[in-house]
Amino acid sequence: MEQRESIIEAINLTKKFGNFVANDNLNFMVGKGEIFGFLGANGAGKTTAIKILCGLSRPTSGNITVAGFDVYTEREKIKKNIGYMSQKFSLYEDLTVFENFRFYGGIYGLSKKEIRERTNYFLDKLGLMEYKDKVINELPLGWKQKLAFSLAILHKPRIVFLDEPTGGVDPITRRQFWDMIYEVANDGITVFVTTHYMDEAEYCGRVSIMVDGRIEALDTPETLKNKYEVDSMDGVFLKLARKG
Amino acid sequence: MRGFVIKEFFHIFRDYRSMLILFGMPVVQVLLFGFAITNEINDAEIAVLDYSKDNITQEITNKITSSGYFILNKNLEHEGQVAEEFRKGNIKEVIVFEDNFAKKLEKNHSAQIQILSDASDPNTANLLTSYTSGIIRNYQQQKFSEFSLPVEIKPESIMLYNPELKSVFMFVPGTITIILMLVSAMMTSISIAKEKEMGTMEVLLVSPLKPWQIIVGKVMPYVLLSFVNAITILLMGFFVFGMPVQGSVILLLLESLLFIVMALSLGIYISTVSSSQQIAMLLSMFALMLPTILLSGFIFPIENMPEILQWISHLMPSKWFIIIVKDIMLKGVGILYVWKETLIIILMTVFFIFLSVKKFKIRLE
Known part of the structure; x- marks a missing residue:
C-alpha cells in the first residue's frame, strides 16, 4: 500500500457511557486524500466515533488527533478544518439555495466575495444555477443531498465527515453522489464516510467494519474480500457480524 | 453572527404561522380582553x-x-x-x-x-x-x-364575596405578560427544537461557532420582536382603552426587557429538554402558558386561591412581572418600590440560564 501522510490518527480510542462501552479501543489512521469507509450496523458505535472526531464529544480515553490537532485540547482548531454533512442533509428548508450558502459561508467566516464565488462554482458544477433563488423544500431529495455536500465543503476543509450521506435516495443518484465524492478526494480533501449500504463500501479506498463497538476488520475492500473468501463486501460484513 | 440573526429573521418572516402568532396575537388579545371587560x-x-x-x-x-x-x-x-x-x-x-x-x-x-x-x-x-x-x-x-x-x-x-380583590386594568399588564411569554419562550423553544429536528443543530455545533454564539444568534430576533410587541400593546392600551402609564416608561421598558430575557432563558431550557418541535410546543403550552394565564393573578385573584396554589403562584415569574407592570403603570411607582420583584425575576433568569447551560453541556458530552 502506498504510504500517505496521515490526517486522522486514533490510538486506543475508547468511549464509555456509564458501564456501556460504545467504542472499545479503536485504532485506525486515515491518510490525506483518502476515502475512508466507516461501516457497521446501527448501534455499532459509528456515530459515537464520528462525534468524537468532529469535536462534539469527548472520548473517555485514547490519543486522537484530527488534522494534526488534539481532540481534547484543540477542538476549536479541528472545527475550522473539517466539514460535516449529516444524514438529514441539514439544509434550512425555508431558505433559498443562495441563502443557505450565504449562511454557512458566514458561519465559517468567508468573505462576501468568497461566498459568491464558491456558490457560483458549485451551482455551476451541479447545473443548478437557475435554482439559486428557489426555496429548498421545493427541490427533490437528490438535489438537496448534493447541495448539502457542497455546503459541507464550501469552506475548503481538509477533512469532510459524511454521516450516512446516501440515505433515502435512489441508486442512480447515489452513483452520481459518489462521483462527487471522488472528485473531492482528488482535490486532496479527505473523505470520512459512514454507510450501511455495502455496495458503497466497494467505492472506498479502505474500510473499517465495526461490530459492537470494536473494529473487526480494516483494509481495502479487495483484501477483505480475499481474506474472507467472498465476492462482495456484503459477504464480508455478514461473516463478521455472525462471528460477533 | 449578523448572518445568523438575518437567517433567523428569514425563518420567522417566511412562516406565516409564526407571523400570525407574533403580530396578530397581541392585537387580538388586547382587543379581546379589553372589550370583554369594558363591555x-x-x-x-x-x-x-x-x-x-x-x-x-x-x-x-x-x-x-x-x-x-x-x-x-x-x-x-x-x-x-x-x-x-x-x-x-x-x-x-x-x-x-x-x-x-x-x-x-x-x-x-x-x-x-x-x-x-x-x-x-x-x-x-x-x-x-x-x-x-x-x-x-x-x-x-x-x-x-x-x-x-x-x-x-x-x-x-x-x-x-371577594373582599381582597385586585386592581382592574389587569388586561394590559396581563396581556403583555402572556405575549412576551408566548413569543419569547414558546417561539425560541420551538425554533431551537426545529434546528435539532432538522439536523441543522449538529452542523452548527460542528462549525467553529461557539455554543453561546449559536444561542445568542437564535434568540436575538425574538428579543427584538418581543420588545416591539410590548410597545405595541402599551400603545394600544393607551390609544384604544385610554390606559396611561403613570410611572416611568423607560423603567417599564427595561423591566419588560428583563422579563423577555427571563422568558428566553426559559425557552432555551425547554428546548434543551425536548427533542422535537411538537414536544417543545406542548411543553411551552402546558408548562408555561396555562400557569401564566391561570396562576399569575391575571384572571383569577391570587388571594382567593387555595393556599397550595398561592404557593405555586410564587414560582410563576409572570406573577412578579404583572405586579411590576401594574405598579409602574397604575400607581406610577419607581424602582424603589419594585426592586424586590425585579430581583426575583433576575434570580429566576440566572437560574434558568444556569440550568440550560448545564443541560447543553451534558448533551454535548
Missing part, C-alpha cells in the same frame, strides 16, 4: 337602599342611573333584601344611603354612602364601584364647589 359595565343593573329619601339622595341616584353605565333595577326597603337580591343574581351593586343624608350633610358637612358589590366577578365589581364613586365625587364637586366649608360625601365601597 360589561354598560347597563349594569343596580339596586338602591335609600334610608333617607331626600332630594340629595334622589339627585345622586338620578345622576348614577343617567350615566349610561347603570340601570336601576329595584328600590329596596330594608337591609334584609340586599343579600336576597344579590343571590338572585340580577343586580351587581347596591347603593345604600344612610338616614337623614341631606341633613347630615348640612350639619356635619359629611354623609355616608355604602357601595356594596358582588365581587365574585372581581373585575366587574371593581369597575362598578370605581365608576359609582367617581360619579358621586363628580356630583359633590359640582354641587358644593361654591361652599366655603368642605363638604364631604363619603362613598364606602364594600366588596361582597
Whole structure:
C-alpha cells in the first residue's frame, strides 16, 4: 500500500457511557486524500466515533488527533478544518439555495466575495444555477443531498465527515453522489464516510467494519474480500457480524 | 453572527404561522380582553337602599342611573333584601344611603354612602364601584364647589364575596405578560427544537461557532420582536382603552426587557429538554402558558386561591412581572418600590440560564 501522510490518527480510542462501552479501543489512521469507509450496523458505535472526531464529544480515553490537532485540547482548531454533512442533509428548508450558502459561508467566516464565488462554482458544477433563488423544500431529495455536500465543503476543509450521506435516495443518484465524492478526494480533501449500504463500501479506498463497538476488520475492500473468501463486501460484513 | 440573526429573521418572516402568532396575537388579545371587560359595565343593573329619601339622595341616584353605565333595577326597603337580591343574581351593586343624608350633610358637612358589590366577578365589581364613586365625587364637586366649608360625601365601597380583590386594568399588564411569554419562550423553544429536528443543530455545533454564539444568534430576533410587541400593546392600551402609564416608561421598558430575557432563558431550557418541535410546543403550552394565564393573578385573584396554589403562584415569574407592570403603570411607582420583584425575576433568569447551560453541556458530552 502506498504510504500517505496521515490526517486522522486514533490510538486506543475508547468511549464509555456509564458501564456501556460504545467504542472499545479503536485504532485506525486515515491518510490525506483518502476515502475512508466507516461501516457497521446501527448501534455499532459509528456515530459515537464520528462525534468524537468532529469535536462534539469527548472520548473517555485514547490519543486522537484530527488534522494534526488534539481532540481534547484543540477542538476549536479541528472545527475550522473539517466539514460535516449529516444524514438529514441539514439544509434550512425555508431558505433559498443562495441563502443557505450565504449562511454557512458566514458561519465559517468567508468573505462576501468568497461566498459568491464558491456558490457560483458549485451551482455551476451541479447545473443548478437557475435554482439559486428557489426555496429548498421545493427541490427533490437528490438535489438537496448534493447541495448539502457542497455546503459541507464550501469552506475548503481538509477533512469532510459524511454521516450516512446516501440515505433515502435512489441508486442512480447515489452513483452520481459518489462521483462527487471522488472528485473531492482528488482535490486532496479527505473523505470520512459512514454507510450501511455495502455496495458503497466497494467505492472506498479502505474500510473499517465495526461490530459492537470494536473494529473487526480494516483494509481495502479487495483484501477483505480475499481474506474472507467472498465476492462482495456484503459477504464480508455478514461473516463478521455472525462471528460477533 | 449578523448572518445568523438575518437567517433567523428569514425563518420567522417566511412562516406565516409564526407571523400570525407574533403580530396578530397581541392585537387580538388586547382587543379581546379589553372589550370583554369594558363591555360589561354598560347597563349594569343596580339596586338602591335609600334610608333617607331626600332630594340629595334622589339627585345622586338620578345622576348614577343617567350615566349610561347603570340601570336601576329595584328600590329596596330594608337591609334584609340586599343579600336576597344579590343571590338572585340580577343586580351587581347596591347603593345604600344612610338616614337623614341631606341633613347630615348640612350639619356635619359629611354623609355616608355604602357601595356594596358582588365581587365574585372581581373585575366587574371593581369597575362598578370605581365608576359609582367617581360619579358621586363628580356630583359633590359640582354641587358644593361654591361652599366655603368642605363638604364631604363619603362613598364606602364594600366588596361582597371577594373582599381582597385586585386592581382592574389587569388586561394590559396581563396581556403583555402572556405575549412576551408566548413569543419569547414558546417561539425560541420551538425554533431551537426545529434546528435539532432538522439536523441543522449538529452542523452548527460542528462549525467553529461557539455554543453561546449559536444561542445568542437564535434568540436575538425574538428579543427584538418581543420588545416591539410590548410597545405595541402599551400603545394600544393607551390609544384604544385610554390606559396611561403613570410611572416611568423607560423603567417599564427595561423591566419588560428583563422579563423577555427571563422568558428566553426559559425557552432555551425547554428546548434543551425536548427533542422535537411538537414536544417543545406542548411543553411551552402546558408548562408555561396555562400557569401564566391561570396562576399569575391575571384572571383569577391570587388571594382567593387555595393556599397550595398561592404557593405555586410564587414560582410563576409572570406573577412578579404583572405586579411590576401594574405598579409602574397604575400607581406610577419607581424602582424603589419594585426592586424586590425585579430581583426575583433576575434570580429566576440566572437560574434558568444556569440550568440550560448545564443541560447543553451534558448533551454535548
